[in-house]
Amino acid sequence: MKNFDYTKFADEKLLKYQFNKLYKICRSILGQGFRESLNIIGQNVDLNKKKIKSGTKVLDWTVPDEWNISDAFIISPSEKKIAEFKKNNLHVVGYSTPINKTMDLEELKKHIHTIPEKPTAIPYITSYYNRRWGFCMSHNEYMKLKKGKYKVFIDSEIKPGHLVYSDKLLKGKKKEEILISTYLCHPQMANHELSGPLVWSALYNILKETGPHNYSYRFLICPENIGAAAFLHYSKKKIKNIKAGYIINCVGHGDEFTYKKSRIGDTISDLAAINVLKHSKYSYKIVNFFPDGSDERQFCSPGFNLPIGLVMRKMYGTFKEYHNSLDDENFISFKTIIESIKIYHQILSVIDKNFIPIGRVQYGSPQLSKSKINLYSDIMNFGTKNKGEKTRFILETLNLSEGKLDLLQIANLKNFNLVDHFSTIEDLLKSKFIKKKK
Template structure:
């Protein structure tokens, strides 16, 4: 699936956390992906866990005019009007207008995303975001402002859910965000990656694990889903948060709070053996997203985060996790299809470990003569390979899995599993599921 093309269809929709645009985007994603995506509705005003779902907010029309031409128009980009802006119409002085304008001199060509207005929807005023290059050209005495917005107190928050059942009732969750209007890498690049992973899993016969994809507005969507399905939380094995995956930067792995769960170890293992340089940090040391809900009191589902976020310093605090972060600069032309597909391949490699891992049971005594069976060094050409194979055989105890053996010996999981399958083929090993 061409991920970038799919995301381009929805990125300019005004996808604030509770909006008709998110439901429209979910319907588009369901149609284009061909996945059995269910859309769940949570009414505005509902209390989910300890969080209140805000009302639905709509922009009917919004612009700034000099009396002859529209200088700023919400139709051209959804970031021009901060989320939950109050309505306002009338002529204002340049001085009064300036008090309601938001721009970033540090990134003068971009429209900033006023994310705080979305999170603190009860503290509202009217306003516009715009590029600083445009703001400094506003030199008339008066301007006409039109902001026609309305709040629907009982509009629904919408989330997308796709389930793929396996032999086990234990579920691995893929979580990603559908909000952040007029931006594509943050956050919907994760949506595209997760959909392609689920498409590949759908076409795979006989899944061992069950999988659940959650396409949710940040924070509130996870709160709503967990509150609705609290009786199913005990089936959740672990979760992965996918976000900011289409930019040209190395992968960043943010561990779960415990840091030692199997999903932590498998992600680190796959990155270490197949993806060169990458960044690895502890829980919420790279970015803060919905892992906060999955690792919370009474839920306790280990959740790692995969992204391509850079390390932030005070010098580049305005640019955030990547250069165009939270701005109109986060556009399709800056998204790399090959990076999105690389993220899909990485997640699939992690899932292959979950799906393919086995516990070997020895049916031999002493060291196996690998020369006799043409197995010596065939599976690992690096220095010390032979000793690693000997070590794998010595560590088989009927409890350690192939992944455990790979980790203890420094082998890549695929190589270790292939070696064990060869031992099974010649009758020296039997397998059971972990």
């Protein structure tokens, strides 16, 4: 893993180019903005698109109509244009109905949203199922509004359409799958939107290029919540094969990592993420599952209870830029995104190479010096030199290779970074000191 060349998949210049193509598109859960964004993603990865009509019942949810918008603004009494959609599409409440009307300030204020405690930020507000219109602006701009007549204009359309998502499978040696999911429905925000699809796309290309792997990998990109519900609704047979998985979001800002556990709490997803993070150079924290935040509320709902976790940097809702215009192109770091790609790749590699080992020698310890592969020192000098990490890993692994614990459980029990010992595991297999439990 240390010698893996990520530059082909995660060069800062390439990531910035992909980001800039997507950033200012007005996305929502259904509509032209989502379709355009998905098509751009499809220039870099293989997609397998699915379409579901508005009004379709998926689990307990109903697919809404789609929303499209071409322009919106307010003209003040002094003829100044403010809250311009074309300058920042967060200025309009998502799914706003069309309007072309003149009104006084008192009436207008009923439809304006701000964040008083973040006076320079434009909030991100949506209303998918209840018809209304509205504008968002910074609280500083709101406080400058004068009495008088305001012209309010929103050129939008809400009509029956299709929910679109992509569900692409990279087949491996096993039918068992790892689910890699992200979403693409937030407008003009950087960390809590585009960082996820950028990491997701890079991982797809890395796994495609280096496969086939032991596990199959299912790559899902969809609108948040309703897209996950639709995937689950139509994939009840597929999801029986899901062994592990992650939802990728908020991976573009923060020096630390945050891991949110699956609902089960001790799945291979949880163990692999914690093993890699614990032995990385980054500070990290572990958060127990709670049924809110993003698509884990669907994947980890009682009837499905899938082994799905989230590896993030700063977790959603914990930074002041969350769901507002402060989460812009200056808030994220492409270096941070590349770090996130590397950590995710290590985690997936740990899962893919994990198995339950059974030692060839169960009575007594094996004579390692007999191996044609250099596994153990052929000179006894432990009085002056401590046994190295590789030797300790070999001895601990062989001692616990009785068909009960997998390699990841052994690594966590004995405080090893499993990524560092992939080649040693291969040597133990080649020398037939261990074999994989069937």
